[in-house]
Amino acid sequence: xxxxxDIKVAIIEDDETxxxxxxxxxxxxxxxxxxxxxxxxxEAAKHIAQDDPDVILLDVELPGISGIDALPKLKKxxxxxxxxxxxxxxxxxxxxxxxxxxxxxYLTKNTPPEKIVSAIHEVMEGGGPMSANIAxxxxxxFKRNDASPLTRRETEILEQIATGKSRKRIADELYIDxxxxxxxxxxxxxxxxxxxxxxxIKAARDNKFI
Amino acid sequence: xxxxxDIKVAIIEDDETxxxxxxxxxxxxxxxxxxxxxxxxxEAAKHIAQDDPDVILLDVELPGISGIDALPKLKKxxxxxxxxxxxxxxxxxxxxxxxxxxxxxYLTKNTPPEKIVSAIHEVMEGGGPMSANIAxxxxxxFKRNDASPLTRRETEILEQIATGKSRKRIADELYIDxxxxxxxxxxxxxxxxxxxxxxxIKAARDNKFI
DNA sequence: CCCTGACTACCACTTTTGTGGTATAACTGA
DNA sequence: TCAGTTATACCACAAAAGTGGTAGTCAGGG
Numbered sequence: 001x002x003x004x005x006d007i008k009v010a011i012i013e014d015d016e017t018x019x020x021x022x023x024x025x026x027x028x029x030x031x032x033x034x035x036x037x038x039x040x041x042x043e044a045a046k047h048i049a050q051d052d053p054d055v056i057l058l059d060v061e062l063p064g065i066s067g068i069d070a071l072p073k074l075k076k077x078x079x080x081x082x083x084x085x086x087x088x089x090x091x092x093x094x095x096x097x098x099x100x101x102x103x104x105x106y107l108t109k110n111t112p113p114e115k116i117v118s119a120i121h122e123v124m125e126g127g128g129p130m131s132a133n134i135a136x137x138x139x140x141x142f143k144r145n146d147a148s149p150l151t152r153r154e155t156e157i158l159e160q161i162a163t164g165k166s167r168k169r170i171a172d173e174l175y176i177d178x179x180x181x182x183x184x185x186x187x188x189x190x191x192x193x194x195x196x197x198x199x200x201i202k203a204a205r206d207n208k209f210i
Numbered sequence: 211x212x213x214x215x216d217i218k219v220a221i222i223e224d225d226e227t228x229x230x231x232x233x234x235x236x237x238x239x240x241x242x243x244x245x246x247x248x249x250x251x252x253e254a255a256k257h258i259a260q261d262d263p264d265v266i267l268l269d270v271e272l273p274g275i276s277g278i279d280a281l282p283k284l285k286k287x288x289x290x291x292x293x294x295x296x297x298x299x300x301x302x303x304x305x306x307x308x309x310x311x312x313x314x315x316y317l318t319k320n321t322p323p324e325k326i327v328s329a330i331h332e333v334m335e336g337g338g339p340m341s342a343n344i345a346x347x348x349x350x351x352f353k354r355n356d357a358s359p360l361t362r363r364e365t366e367i368l369e370q371i372a373t374g375k376s377r378k379r380i381a382d383e384l385y386i387d388x389x390x391x392x393x394x395x396x397x398x399x400x401x402x403x404x405x406x407x408x409x410x411i412k413a414a415r416d417n418k419f420i
Numbered sequence: 421c422c423c424t425g426a427c428t429a430c431c432a433c434t435t436t437t438g439t440g441g442t443a444t445a446a447c448t449g450a
Numbered sequence: 451t452c453a454g455t456t457a458t459a460c461c462a463c464a465a466a467a468g469t470g471g472t473a474g475t476c477a478g479g480g
Contacts, residue, residue, distance in 0.1 A: 072356060099352035127342030128349035135315075135338035138348060142309035146282060151426060164409035167467075180428050186469075187426095195468070196436085198407055199374035361456060376436075389459050396439075397456095405438070406466085 006033035007124055010053035012070070013086070014039045014062055018109070022057060022086075025113050032120065039063070041070035049077050055120050058103075060087040060094060068094065071101035082123040086116070092137055099138075105129040145208040149191045157184045159210050162201045216243035217334055220263035222280070223296070224249045224272055228319070232267060232296075235323050242330065249273070251280035259287050265330050268313075270297040270304060278304065281311035292333040296326070302347055309348075315339040355418040359401045367394045369420050372411045 009026050011034070013019040019037050027034040036051040038044035042064050048056075056074060060067035067085065074083060082104040087094075095106055104123050107116065108131040119129035130138065148155065160170045167185070171178040189195060192203045204210045219236050221244070223229040229247050237244040246261040248254035252274050258266075266284060270277035277295065284293060292314040297304075305316055314333050317326065318341040329339035340348065358365065370380045377395070381388040399405060402413045414420045 075356070096352060099349055100354045102353055102356075104346075104349065122342055125342060126346055128340075128345035128347075129342075130338075130340075130345060130349075132332055132335060132337030132339075135340060135345070136336055137338075138352075139309055139314065139338035139340075142306060142348075143312055144310045146285070146312075153427065161408060162412070164404070164406060164412040166406070176427085177429055179430055182468085183429070184427080185467085189468080194374070196374060196376070197467075198371060198411070201408070201411070202372070202374040363457065378436090386457085387459055389461085390457075392438085393459070394457080395437090399438080407437075 006031055007055060007120060008033050008035040008051065008053045009055050009057065009120060010034070010036040010038070010044070010048055010051050011057045012038045012041060012044045012062065012067070013057065013059040015059075022116070026117060026120070029117050032117065041065040041067070041073070044070075045073070045077075048074070053078070053081055055123060056081055056083045057086045057116075057120075058083050060085060060089055060098065068097050068101060071098065071103060075102045084119060084123060084129070086111075090133055090137075092141075095134055095137060096141070106134045107131050108134065143208060144210075148207075148209040150188060150204075150209055154184055154188050154191070155210060157181060158188055158200060158204055161185070161197055162204070162210055216241055217265060217330060218243050218245040218261070218263045219265050219267065219330060220244070220246040220248070220254070220258055220261050221267045222248045222251060222254045222272065222277070223267065223269040225269075232326070236327060236330070239327050242327065251275040251277070251283070254280075255283070255287075258284070263288070263291055265333060266291055266293045267296045267326075267330075268293050270295060270299055270308065278307050278311060281308065281313060285312045294329060294333060294339070296321075300343055300347075302351075305344055305347060306351070316344045317341050318344065353418065354420075358417075358419040360398060360414075360419055364394055364398050364401070365420060367391060368398055368410060368414055371395070371407055372414070372420055 009032055011019055011022050013022070016039070019039065023034045023037050026032045035053050036044070036047055040063050058067045058070065062070065067087070071083060074081070083102065084105045084107060085098045085103045086107050086109060088109045090108060098106060105119055105128050107119055107129065111131055122129045150158065157170060160173070167181045168178055171181045188200055192200055194200045194203050219242055221229055221232050223232070226249070229249070233244045233247050236242045245263050246254070246257055250273050268277045268280065272280065277297070281293060284291070293312065294315045294317060295308045295313045296317050296319060298319045300318060308316060315329055315338050317329055317339065321341055332339045360368065367380060377391045378388055381391045398410055402410050404410045404413050
């Protein structure tokens with residue numbers, strides 16, 4: 001067997017039972033090899049550069065530096081390594097922070113073992129494996145609100161504002177008067193109950209009106 | 211067999227071969243039932259409310275109204291129906307527009323048949339099935355840029371601005387002077403080469419600095 | 421046929437932002 | 451240790467945004 005072509009996997013997880021369980025599972029799967037297992041980021045930091053893993057399975061609730069905060073550090077030392085979050089947490093904020101910090105996938109711990117192995121494969125192929133609920137949350141974060149109080153024109157103008165254009169420029173591009181743009185903006189502000197551009201953009205984004 | 215408990219699937223796809231292929235595949239899978247197949251949104255609109263599908267497989271490149279534009283209309287008549295996009299297109303803009311318009315999942319046409327069936331099941335369970343590349347694009351849309359030219363404080367202030375707070379309020383909350391906030395903003399503008407709040411927020415968002 | 425909502429437009433006035441300087445203390449890396 | 455970066459702070463003036471009115475036109479629905 002060509003061990004050189006095996007996918008090298010490192011695991012950072014504080015619960016020894018879980019850690020060794022995953023290590024056993026992956027280490028005994030053809031085509032995969034465990035190159036390191038660590039109970040914390042601090043421990044991992046000492047050796048992981050030498051391990052040079054292709055994929056890291058990373059827990060979020062770790063003693064010391066959290067998995068979320070470890071992510072950018074790991075990406076810095078190993079820019080080409082794919083990092084898969086493996087956790088019990090399904091809070092939106094945590095998920096988005098993990099993805100924002102460079103996670104290549106996000107799995108919950110109820111994921112069946114064979115799915116974990118296939119997720120590792122998938123991430124090596126350029127995919128982005130996610131548990132079903134995670135994928136759902138991620139997808140719904142894109143969904144617009146179709147019950148917007150804004151009219152078509154108002155939405156259009158607010159979108160222009162959100163791209164940073166001045167009122168003058170918006171007026172020019174829509175072939176309407178500056179005063180008209182001001183009127184629309186006034187109405188938008190009333191409807192959204194805000195008093196500034198930034199407030200309006202935030203309110204509209206939060207409510208997915210734009 | 212209790213046909214009442216079958217998952218009802220409708221297909222909107224202009225290519226007859228593909229359409230009938232999917233219909234055959236799904237119709238012959240236990241637990242699934244085809245309740246309608248249509249070559250366009252216009253055709254579907256006439257009967258789909260009566261079909262009352264649980265899941266719609268929707269193509270994006272359709273004669274007449276496109277799949278993307280059909281999405282909100284379908285969601286309006288069938289608010290509880292899950293809509294899966296099934297297409298050859300993998301352009302980011304299209305994907306995000308589809309998800310923004312209420313798609314529950316996004317599959318490419320090279321998806322193997324058994325995966326399509328499992329995606330239908332997954333979407334019924336509250337998941338968000340996506341092809342690997344799609345998931346990757348979606349995930350990387352969240353990733354922050356770690357090579358930001360902004361300092362920690364500048365990033366912090368810009369984030370506050372992006373939430374719509376006035377300079378005065380930012381100053382109060384950070385326990386610094388209004389003039390200091392103005393100085394930071396000035397520096398942010400220089401670094402990003404912009405001349406307004408909205409421009410800065412847009413530039414920072416586009417480059418994933420915040 | 422009239423009313424309403426949407427889009428358009430103008431005026432006057434206040435407040436907030438943006439620009440262009442200068443400057444000092446603290447920290448940080450070569 | 452010494453230069454560069456970061457964070458802090460002040461001033462004055464110009465430009466843009468925000469507020470509070472009023473009002474005409476036009477299309478669509480009751």
